[in-house]
Amino acid sequence: MDKKTFYITTPIYYPSGKAHIGHSYCTVASDAIARYKRMSGYDVMFLTGTDEHGQKIELKAAEAGVTPKEYVDKIVAGFQDLWKLLNISNDRFIRTTDDYHVKSVQKIFNDLHNKGKIYKGKYEGWYCTPCEAFWTETQLVDGKCPDCGREVKWAEEEAYFFKLSEYADKLLKLYEDNPQFIQPESRKNEMISFINSGLGDLCVSRTSFSWGIPVDFDPKHVVYVWLDALTNYITAMGYGSDDDSDYKKYWPADVHFIGKEIVRFHAIIWPAMLMALDLPLPKQIYGHGWLLFGDGSKMSKSKGNVVDPVILCERYGVDAIRYFLLREIPFGSDGLFTNEALINRINYDLANDLGNLLSRTTAMVEKYFGGVIPSEKESADLDSELIELATSLKAQYAANMDKYQFSNALGDIWRLISRSNKYIDETMPWALGKDESKKARLAAVLYNLCEALRIISILLEPFMPQTTPKIQEQLGVNADIVTWDNADKWGLLPENTVIKKGETLFPRIDVAKEIAELDEILLANAPKQPAKEDKKEAENVALIGIEDFAKVDLRVSEVIACEPVKKAKKLLKLTVNDGIKERTVVSGIAKFYKPDELIGRRIILVSNLKPAVLCGVESNGMILAADSGEDKISVIFVDDIPVGSKVR
Ligand code: MSP
Secondary structure (H helix, E strand, O other): OOOOEEEEEEEEEOOOOOOOHHHHHHHHHHHHHHHHHHHOOOEEEEEEEEOOOOHHHHHHHHHHOOOHHHHHHHHHHHHHHHHHHOOOOOOEEEEOOOHHHHHHHHHHHHHHHHOOOEEEEEEEEEEEOOOOEEEOHHHOEOOEOOOOOOOOEEEEEEEEEEOHHHHHHHHHHHHHHOOOOEEOHHHHHHHHHHHHOOOOOEEOEEOOOOOOOEOOOOOOOEEOHHHHHHOHHHHOOOOOOOOOHHHHHHOOOOEEEEEHHHHHHHHHHHHHHHHHOOOOOOOOEEEEOOEEOOOOOOOOOOOOOOOOHHHHHHHHOHHHHHHHHHHHOOOOOOEEOOHHHHHHHHHHHHHHHHHHHHHHHHHHHHHHHOOOOOOOOOOOHHHHHHHHHHHHHHHHHHHHHHOOOHHHHHHHHHHHHHHHHHHHHHHOHHHHOOOHHHHHHHHHHHHHHHHHHHHHHHHHOOOOOOHHHHHHHHHOOOHHHOOHHHOOOOOOOOOOOOOOOOOOOOOOOOHHHHHHHHHHHHHHHOOOOOOHHHHHHHHHOOOOOHHHHHOOOEEEEEEEEEEEOOOOOOOEEEEEEOOOOEEEEEEOOOOOOOHHHHOOOEEEEEOOOOOEEEOOEEEOOEEOEEEOOOOOEEEOEOOOOOOOOEEO
């Protein structure tokens, strides 16, 4: 009989900059599931890749003085190297610049156009040629471009639109009929309110830049990057090509793993496109949370933590990083990444609990029995609790893995590890070893520990694929008893198995010394100091009295909505709750933050600033941000502080 298939995908990553630990998070999670499903008998297809088109990449390449393709080639190679380093077992890697993808996207665009689901429409407004931006009448300042102050002219631009608005009811019904479609649950509610607030048609072509897939029947247009990107999940399987056998075999995907900020694209636009094409829909969209760093920000750069995945793997080993990512943060929630938490996990969970269990067990088999446990064994009542826990572990673990609850699945394994360590303390093999008449009891104790470790090694493989073969080698087990089928069976370790203590799996780390070394690495890679002028400015600023400062009312407030200010490239319009009421604030941070990165975050609001109208929007307050003098503005986040708190 053919095996059941399981198709899992990661997002395809933008190669606009180097692959980082945030990207690694989703890829490692997907890899753990792909390995788990393969181990438990599925025919798995695991896809990842890169999303290479769009204006941002075009601009970055221009800045670097290379072609967009040259630019992405280098970064994509870095992504592929990182996946190799992290032991990622993807079956395929798609690049949206691959020929077959380009052709299939063009075909899909044509099909949607022929079906009347894509139509040609018009963007219109006041156009500033140097800024390449459209403005509405109200956004103009004195009739001129609000960004650069130059003359504007009335212009119209053709664009293709996808009839997304037709799908509002169908999407709501989809969510209702398939409660598992969007996970976790809270993300579904966000999608429902988004749809209920009105779903317009979606502009799916651009003429303002050329680094994209040309619409073949109207080549001055390139396909909107999200339409191009989302289709990767089917084009990579051969959809729209001469050989679509993998598409037929694996589609629909069992799950798309994605970060929470792109759930909207996957849970609204993607199913609507598939409905328009009359194709089956993916079975589930899982929106995981973000890794946050020292200051609670999403991005990883130089914020008091060494988070470069290559450095981390070099210092601690790949499996320690894989373990930490999936153990520390419940999938679906945001979680803080700190070096200290990582080192603690390595010391407590890996070196102490797992590493010691293995080294103590193998060392004692060598010491007392020369590496081979005798066949004569004497069991005791105490054994049954350990055996019961070990043989029931697989079912619990599977239930958690099937819900993508990695942290709980690892917690299950660690319960057996702790129980086994406790079993050593209870049975005191060192005392048994001193008494010749207790040899049979000692044999049983050590055998049970080896069996527990055998089961642990099977279930750990999806998380720690480099470590588990090492455990199995020390236990001397053959491949046939470390299979999924044998993970709930007891007593499989054959007589005469030769057990030998091997290298330490995870050496303990001296926390203080390590943190000091990490600080040195940080210092070496630290961004440049603000320019001299800024320092001088800081030295020369006039002093104020406390009564002056007291005039400023600063309040912790939460961003509850955020959107770009139309045609004002630099501005974002935020709706914030200051603990008493909601208000609108306009902030010039659009270059540094996407709206989704701010929603749900807490910031410090200057709440008693006089209202001002910016590009037609009334702003009631200002949010605090630090200007590091290097073309970088960082909003000050205070996520742990209650909304409404006064800052003084
Ligand atoms: N190219 C689009 C996805 C298209 S899928 C059809 C994209 N790329 S991205 O490179 O910006 O982000 C890719 C994924 O990385 C997202 O799911 C995002 O959530 C994830 N992460 C980036 N930084 C992250 C963290 N700090 N933590 C966890 N994941 C984060 O969006």
